[in-house]
Amino acid sequence: MGTSYKRLVIKIGSNVLAGTDGLPDEGRMLRLTEEIASLKKQGREIVVVSSGAVAAGRSMVKVSPAFDEVAARQLLASVGQVQLIRRYADLFKAKDVICSQVLVTKEDFRDKLHYKNMLSCFEILLDHDIIPIVNENDVISVTELMFTDNDELAGLIASMIKADALIILTNVDGLYSGDPAEPGSVLLEEILPTETGLSVYINSKKSDFGRGGMLTKCRMAIKVARLGINVHVASGIRDHILHAILHKEVPHTHFLPLKDTSASKRRIAHSDDYAKGSVHINEGAKAALLGPKASSLLPVGIVSISGDFGKNDIIMIKDQEGAFVGLGVAKYGSETAKSLLGKKQQPPLVHYDYLYLNQTKPD
Numbered sequence: 456m457g458t459s460y461k462r463l464v465i466k467i468g469s470n471v472l473a474g475t476d477g478l479p480d481e482g483r484m485l486r487l488t489e490e491i492a493s494l495k496k497q498g499r500e501i502v503v504v505s506s507g508a509v510a511a512g513r514s515m516v517k518v519s520p521a522f523d524e525v526a527a528r529q530l531l532a533s534v535g536q537v538q539l540i541r542r543y544a545d546l547f548k549a550k551d552v553i554c555s556q557v558l559v560t561k562e563d564f565r566d567k568l569h570y571k572n573m574l575s576c577f578e579i580l581l582d583h584d585i586i587p588i589v590n591e592n593d594v595i596s597v598t599e600l601m602f603t604d605n606d607e608l609a610g611l612i613a614s615m616i617k618a619d620a621l622i623i624l625t626n627v628d629g630l631y632s633g634d635p636a637e638p639g640s641v642l643l644e645e646i647l648p649t650e651t652g653l654s655v656y657i658n659s660k661k662s663d664f665g666r667g668g669m670l671t672k673c674r675m676a677i678k679v680a681r682l683g684i685n686v687h688v689a690s691g692i693r694d695h696i697l698h699a700i701l702h703k704e705v706p707h708t709h710f711l712p713l714k715d716t717s718a719s720k721r722r723i724a725h726s727d728d729y730a731k732g733s734v735h736i737n738e739g740a741k742a743a744l745l746g747p748k749a750s751s752l753l754p755v756g757i758v759s760i761s762g763d764f765g766k767n768d769i770i771m772i773k774d775q776e777g778a779f780v781g782l783g784v785a786k787y788g789s790e791t792a793k794s795l796l797g798k799k800q801q802p803p804l805v806h807y808d809y810l811y812l813n814q815t816k817p818d
Contacts, residue, residue, distance in 0.1 A: 458701045460619040460685070462500040462581075465491065466609035470626040471691030472507040472539075479511055479539065483691070485546060487624075490697045491586065492550035500581045502616065503554075504589045504609040505543070511535035532593030543588050553585045558592035561602050564611055565729045567767070577616050610675040613684050614724065621679055622700060623672060624691030629708030630673060642706050646673075648680040648713035676710040682724055686710035723769065723782050723811040730782065732762025732789055733771040734804070741774050744781065744812055751803035752783060752810065754795035764789045770805070784809035 467487065474480040495501055509528060512535025518527040540556045547554045557576065563569050580587050589612060591602055602608045606623060613621040633640035676686040687700050689707035699705035736744075740756025752772065764770055765788040772780045783805030785792070795801045 458620070458685075458703075460499065460701065462616065462618045462620075463494070464502045464504060464609055464613040464616070464618045464621045465697070466504040466605060466621065466623045467506065467691060468605070468623070468625045469506040469510045471624050472505070473510040473514075479507055479542060481542075484542060486694055487691065487697075488543065488546040489550065490695065492547060492552045494697060494701075495552055495584070495586060502577065502581070502587050502589060502612060502618070503543075504605055504612060505539065506590070506605045508532045508536040508539050508590055509593060511538045529594050536590065536593075539590075540588060547586065554588050555580055555585050557587045557589045559589065559608070560592050560595060570615070574615055577612070581616075604671055606672045606675050610679045613679055613686075614682050618684055620685040620687060621676075622697065623676070623686065623688045624696065625669075625672070625688060626690060626692055627669075628690045628706055629688045630669060643708055644706060646677070646680075646708060646710045648677065648711055650677065678724060680710040681713045683712045685712050723784060723809065729769050730762075730771040731764035731768040732760065732785075733773055734761075734792070735759045735773050735775055735777070736780065737775060741780060744772075744810070749807040751807045752805040753803050754792065754801040755797060755799045757792070757796055757804065760789055760793050760796065762789065772805070781810060781812035783811065 471487075472479045472484060491501055491503065509531045512531030512533070515538070516531060516534050518530055522530070536558070543554055557580075559573070563573055577587060589608065591605060591608055602611075609621055609623065612618075627635055628642055630643045630646065631640040632643060672688060676688065680686050687707055687709050689696055689700055689705065693699065693705065696705065700707060734752070734757050736752070736756050737758050740752065743750040743756065744752065758775060762770070764785055766785060768785050768788075769782060770785050771782055774780055785804060786802065786806060786809075787804065792804050795804075
């Protein structure tokens, strides 16, 4: 009996797509697109987040050592992305499926209006039975504009479109209790959303062609699972892997979802890097926020404010020791907040409908 997932985000890593020469593995791309097309024809809505542009470009162009790393990446991505999307388009067309290209940067997730526009784009594509092929726009993404990797991008999109599941295809079967190459290492097949301390299991080595690793995958997976989305990490090297995951026929790591979360909180949850300021709260406020009842952040519980933020900006909430408590949308600016600091019977700085709490961030 297969899963009932209706809306899927499938992330395909560089080490899945690229052969030893750095070019996309034609046979593997064919098998994956055939599977995705089959799932599409079952009535599922699918977004594909695909790495591989830089790897493909690297196999085609030799970059002069006179250029720095950022410029080299822009060159390779610009050349490689053309090859990558052309191949996807041809393979899906052979299965009577239309795909589109969506290139994004981290900046596209910062602004609420841009966020809504991007969501509208995905919705109209899915409504017209089109498979968006998403990648970071490496041509203009540099330094602070870059995602950690495409795992982060996939998590953002899964949260944005309220996917039922995010499937991350990599070159191993999932998360192990140690180095997968070492005897005695065991595949961890289920991870609870409340799990912490996963870094003890993870080799920090990054992939050959991508810039991520299992640690970033797990951090993102836990965050997405806590937003009510199933996350599966599995080997895209295996044939028929998507069918096997959906029918529970293959060993892999499944990050179990916590609960459903509102659209506003899903956006806020991924806004760590976009916070315009921060507030430190006392123990009473912390206990109230993390308690069983929904509570707003009131000025009486705030002990200090840093940064210059305005109404509707994202702010970070910390305890008095500086530990992360959550993120929220400010109802008024930092100057007003400072004037109300510690005062009773004042309007909340953050209403609970626009508050995301996640004290136990993955380490």
